[in-house]
Amino acid sequence: MTQPNAGGEQQSGDAGQARGRMRYQDDSTAPREPTLAEKRARIAAEKRQEEQAQAALAEQESKTQKRRRVMVGGGVTVGVVALVAAFYSGSAYSAEQNAVHEYCAAEKQGQVADDPNLCDENYVQSHGGYSSGGMMFMPIFLPGTNIPSGQMNSYRYGYTQPGAPAPTPGSSVPAGSSFNKPADANIKNSKGQTVQRGGFGISNKSGSSGS
Structure with a gap:
């Protein structure tokens, strides 16, 4: 069946239907290769993730070292105090015994x-x-x-x-x-x-x- 167009020409129904038909991609279609910009964006994102992971690891290691120094310092302080206390206690006992x-x-x-x-x-x-x-x-x-x-x-x-x-x-x-x-x-x-x-x-x- 033919229909006149705007110029008076006849156009077949099959041709009109062909122009309005949608195309679908099935599973057998090969995936599209990423563009150069997409590759660069993916590489940049992976690099940022790696840098963030390294920064978090460095921060955690720094906190661990600070805690270790605090614990060691506290242990040294307690040890010195205990030593001084023992010294004075022993001296006081000696003074009593030798009064x-x-x-x-x-x-x-x-x-x-x-x-x-x-x-x-x-x-x-x-x-x-x-x-x-x-x-x-x-x-x-x-x-x-x-x-x-x-x-x-x-x-x-x-x-x-x-x-x-x-x-x-x-x-x-x-x-x-x-x-x-x-x-x-x-x-x-x-x-x-x-x-x-x-x-x-x-x-x-x-x-x-x-x-």
Whole structure:
């Protein structure tokens, strides 16, 4: 069947149908080769992915190294603190074990005084005595009275050897004792109180007036 066109010419129906027909690609059709631009775009995308992966790996490794340094540093700090604490603890224990005991001695009799206050300057002065050159002088009272006999007894602080036990009142002055106060020693009085702390070149003196 023919139809007239705009110019009056006849056109067959088959030709018109051929121009309006759609073409489909089946499975047997070979895939189209990518263009040069598509290849370059794919290569660039793969390169960006590789760079991102390397950057992430480097960042993770950097974080791991920082954590390791922090842990190592913390371990060193704890180790140093523990070492210092152990050193001071051991030194304190050693100072206690090697403490010097201060006692009041009746110098002429060579005995430990029954009353440690006889070496206390304030106590001695309040009871009619006096101090001179690190020694305390107390008047001797007549038995059964409050009247001094006119004589004086002398008292002064004595110090045991380091680590030696504290002497008992009325006992003989311990062998090896000294009437010179150690300048750098841990000293305890007759009550067990620390009157001087020694060690590490630091001396904390208090309480006694011994020479």
